Amino acid sequence: MNKNSSTVTIPQAMKIYQGSSMLKGMVLLMILPTAILLGAMVWVLIIGLMEQGGNFSATVKKLCDSSVANFIFGMILAPTLATEIMLTHDRDLPGGKFVRTVKGGFSTFAKFRTGMLICMIMQSAGYLALVALINVTGLLPFKWGMASVAATAISALLTIGLCSFILVIKNYLTRSLLMMITAFALVVTGPLSLFVTDGKLTIIHLIAAAAAVIITIVSHKFVLAYYKKNRWLESR
């Protein structure tokens, strides 16, 4: 009857914490930003078309030149990432007590967080692939093309890594607000940097990408250690 906690796999931990399979959870998480992206695209195109008297190519050209689209797709991703990072199942939040009684205890929580990290990366990758497709097909070309997508990918990873440190703030409201603001601020740093580099990816971007990977790993481990020591069994 008794299984060792080490037998709880990451997909199982995700099932315990989300009540559905890891894949279903990931798809559900992707639906929202994708729907917002498509909705925003249609909305921007309609506004543009109205302004350009129904001329589609003029509208697309204007949008491309304005570089607005470069920021919109990153800003859509920011709240989704912030919400996912916030999934720490505090003891007094719904489900918090349940997950503290399950097989594996904290180690199951650690596996869930690792699963969420994988989900966030996969979700960002999937979302940005869709964005890249929109760019490549010419449906909505970006001012700096694929460099925009790559720069947003770097800032998305940086957002995941740096925002995780905000989890040490105990007050839920302060934590949520700061998380949202920081996520929005960080996710636009990629496209913003292209203004400085004249739309080109440079060595700075490469260094930032490497740093983002390291920060993400470090913050993941740090948050788990902090949470185990300070928050897992505490309250009030």
Added chain:
Amino acid sequence: MKSAVKINGITKKYKDFTLGSIEASIPCGFATALIGANGAGKTTLIDIISGVTGKDGGEAVYFENMTDIDSDQVRELIGYCSSANFFPQDWDMKAIRTAMETAFDSFSPEAFRKLCKRFKLDDPDAKKQKKLVKLSDGNRMRAYLAAVLARDTKLLILDEPASSLDPLARDLLCDMFREYLAKGDGERSVLFSTHNIADMEFATDYAIFMHEGKVIEEGFVEDLKERYVLVHGDAENSAKARPLMISFTSNSSGFSGIAPAENAEALSALDTAIEKPTLQQLSVGILRKAEDDE
């Protein structure tokens, strides 16, 4: 007597509240009620025993020889359910089943389906299901109870399971406690906290009374009823009776309250009516005395 849980000096300190040091024993094979006013420490004690909250000192010994609540062996044997928000509120019965069957080897999906039917909840296999957030408080609690009762455990720890249930559902819960204990052949136990003492009396074998983070009285309900008596008397005798009683209420026509059984004879001499108290009356008496003693 065997203990399902032996609590040895458990303490927990918060800024505004201190629990303990708690010494108590949850007898094996019986249903134990944890009784106390709001803020007495019932939930904190239950959460510590269930491994939901950490403790500062002391230990809990489970099933006579196990002390590590973090071990999967102990977790599998204990079914715990909190009074509110036990599961994420966007879950439906299917999600609960998916999580529970992954989280516990002792969970039976078939038993869960049957319990959902008994509690008049959505079938976990149904295509359209209501999320917990859309259910009433009572139905949410039924969903939590169905999930926890669908496990083959040796100890149920339930925090205020009856508080949001209607009288019929409380009656059903009492029946379920009895069924659960009967199936265990003396090896299963239940620990629950409650404010609905009158409704849960039928399901209570043993009672632990708490006040301000301390255990102030404990014992089998029948023994407690032998230890205390319920007293009614006329107003003219109230002044003489009062010192013999642990709790006392009076009005212009008379008085009533709880007294230690050894004072029954002296109280009878004051032309009082002596009765066996109900658990509800006993609880009010014991808790009122604790408040008066502060």
